[in-house]
Amino acid sequence: MIYSNAYEEKELQKEGKQLILSVFPLVFMVFGIVYGLANQEVLSEGLIAILYSPTTLLTDFLKVGGVGATFVNAALVGLFNIYLLRRFEMRINGLLIAAIFTVIGFSFFGKNILNILPIYFGGYLYARWQGIAMKNIILIIMFSTALAPIVSEITFGGYFDRGFNYIMGILTGTLIGFIIVPLSSHMLKFHDGYNLYNIGFTAGIVGTVFTSLLRNFKINITPVNILDTNQHMTIVVMLFLLFIYLIVMGYKINDRGFKEYKNILKYRGRTITDFTELVGYGITFINMGIMGILSTGLVLLLGGIVNGPAIAGILTIVGFGAFGKHPKNCLPIVVGVLFGGFVFGYDFTSTGFIISVLFSTTIAPIAGSFGPFIGIIAGILHLTLVTNVGIIHGGINLYNNGFAGGLVAGFLIPIIDAFKKGD
Numbered sequence: 380m381i382y383s384n385a386y387e388e389k390e391l392q393k394e395g396k397q398l399i400l401s402v403f404p405l406v407f408m409v410f411g412i413v414y415g416l417a418n419q420e421v422l423s424e425g426l427i428a429i430l431y432s433p434t435t436l437l438t439d440f441l442k443v444g445g446v447g448a449t450f451v452n453a454a455l456v457g458l459f460n461i462y463l464l465r466r467f468e469m470r471i472n473g474l475l476i477a478a479i480f481t482v483i484g485f486s487f488f489g490k491n492i493l494n495i496l497p498i499y500f501g502g503y504l505y506a507r508w509q510g511i512a513m514k515n516i517i518l519i520i521m522f523s524t525a526l527a528p529i530v531s532e533i534t535f536g537g538y539f540d541r542g543f544n545y546i547m548g549i550l551t552g553t554l555i556g557f558i559i560v561p562l563s564s565h566m567l568k569f570h571d572g573y574n575l576y577n578i579g580f581t582a583g584i585v586g587t588v589f590t591s592l593l594r595n596f597k598i599n600i601t602p603v604n605i606l607d608t609n610q611h612m613t614i615v616v617m618l619f620l621l622f623i624y625l626i627v628m629g630y631k632i633n634d635r636g637f638k639e640y641k642n643i644l645k646y647r648g649r650t651i652t653d654f655t656e657l658v659g660y661g662i663t664f665i666n667m668g669i670m671g672i673l674s675t676g677l678v679l680l681l682g683g684i685v686n687g688p689a690i691a692g693i694l695t696i697v698g699f700g701a702f703g704k705h706p707k708n709c710l711p712i713v714v715g716v717l718f719g720g721f722v723f724g725y726d727f728t729s730t731g732f733i734i735s736v737l738f739s740t741t742i743a744p745i746a747g748s749f750g751p752f753i754g755i756i757a758g759i760l761h762l763t764l765v766t767n768v769g770i771i772h773g774g775i776n777l778y779n780n781g782f783a784g785g786l787v788a789g790f791l792i793p794i795i796d797a798f799k800k801g802d
Contacts, residue, residue, distance in 0.1 A: 388633035388661040396471040396660065397461060399628055400479055403621060403694075404457030407450045407483075410617060415447025422448050431535050434489050434528040435600060436774035437730065439687035441487065441607035446614070449687065453486035456495065460521060463499075467514035473653035473663065473702035477575075478521040480698025485525070487687035489777040494527040494534075497549045501556020508557075516560050522578035523559040525778040527552070529589055529600075532775060538598050555585060570788035572650035573748070575703050576741040579781015586772030586782075602774030606730050607686040615675065615685050618693065622671035625664045625697075633661025640665055647747035648703035655701060667700035670709075674737055677713070683733040691777075692737030699740070708747030708754070709740040715758015723762070735765050738780030742787055749795055761787045 415422045425448025432443050440449040460482050469475055482490060502520035506513045533539070534548030559581065566581040574580055590600055629636050643658050643666055654663040674696045678689050685693075696704060716739045717727075725732045739761045746754025765783035776782055 387635070388659045389631070391632055391660055393471060397465065399625075399664070400471070400476065401458070401461055402624065403480075403483060404454040404461065406617070406621060407457065408454035411447045411450030411452075411454060414450065414613070415445070418445075418447065420445045420447040422451060425449070426452060429491050430493050432491075432531060433536050433603075434491070434494060434531040436528070436602045436769060436777065436779060437488060437604050437606060437688055438528075439488050439606045439730075440491075441611075441687045442605050446611060449487055452491050453483055455492045456486040456490055457483040459492060463517060463521075467512075467517055469514055469517065471655070473655045474518055474651070476655070476663075476667075476701040477695075477698040478518050480694045482521050482524060484691035484694030484698070485777050487690045489691075490524055490527045491531075494530040494548075494552070495524040497530055497552025498524050498527060498556040498559075500549075501553035501558075502560065503556075504553065505557045505560055519560050519563050519578065520556060522576075522778075523556065523563070523582065525578055525582040525776055525781070526555050526559075526586060526589075528777060529555065529586065529775040532600055536598075536600070551589075555589075559585065566785070567650070570785045571792055573744045573788035573792055574741055574781065574784040575648070575650060575699055575744065576738075576778050576781025576784055577650065579741065579776065579778025580785025582776040582778055583768065583772055583782025583785070586776035590771070590773040590775060600773035600775060602769055604731075606684075606688070608684060609686075610684050614690070615679070618675055618685070618690070619672065622668040622675070622697070625668035625671065627668075629661045629664030629666075629668065631661075632664065633659055636661045636665045640669075643705050644707040646703075646705070646708075647744055648705070648708045649744040649748060650703065652703040652744075653701075654703075663701045666705055667697045669706065670700040670704060671697040673706060677736065678733055681733060681736070682728040684728075684730060686730060688730050688734045689737070692734045696737060696740055704740055704743050708743040711746040711751040711754025712739050712743055712758040712761070714751075715739075715755035715760075716762045717758075718755065719759035719762040722759075725762075731766070735762055735780065738778075739765070739784070741781055741784035745788060745791065753791075753795065757787055757791055760791065 425444035429440050429444040530548045530552040533551050534544050563581045567577050646652050674693045716736045742757050745757045768783050769779050
């Protein structure tokens, strides 16, 4: 047994943690292949359709390439990133877990195994230029693949001659990877750690600049709405089973995890809140599983479709269940979005609203720090912003809610502080 931060749990080697993370992409790979064969999908054709898609918001790969090819794509992206963790001997902490689940989630709409590579190459060049180890920035680069759609859009949007389009796409992605690291650390100051999707805010700024430049060259990138409207219950069941697996693994690591779970709820969630350090891996995995079950259940309760964007939202919540999110600080934000949706007349079953609810939890630290009432207000404000900022960057920033969340936090926190000082 090890004794860390007052929580006893079984010792878990790095390889064991990597294996737990690898279960998701491995299951997705098997599921994708089996589903594709059983339903007579041509996986190669589906993957090609995904790779050649411009991928701007909202491009649901389940609709573009089919269920089988989409899960294979998610598996490839996940395994590639887990390989990088092994290659650079990364320590498995909460932020790393959040990064892995986020990139896997967004491989269901927006990211594929090709459009992320130039961004990684740009990060590699930045590390070489600054004389720092790649392992020091790899997590930022993982998150920065939020801008992968711009690589696909430049390459396959029909703006450049064949051959030259590949060069321009690679150069654009490389440039993004090079500049995103210094920008992300600077942007953190704007929302002061109350927006968990910091790279989403940074990517929103970068995406806005890039889109504005392209518009000057008469290249107009506009959001799309390509969505799968079928409810695949096999996917829903598989997700529930995977989340139960996380809970079981958490209990195996810490057999007091359920009794001690309440302790995770006392944390506000503001960056940096690494649950693997604060409460151990056992309780962290239990929290991740619970967050997955609750978020999937919420989608179904609202009458939504568990399609590509919804899966991305669910898996991102699961990932950040290791880094800042828990039911207590997420609930007020979700209530705020739902209340705002009711007042403003939104369709609760629409995918756009569903993902706004899920991703709004990026500002969970606001509720955790200032209480449920402020959290509800933040949720309402988030819904108001997120439905209007996408047009600014043309849908090339996959973490649109992270962009909106940064604006909400940057706007709301100084006002809260002003009233506190007034007291």
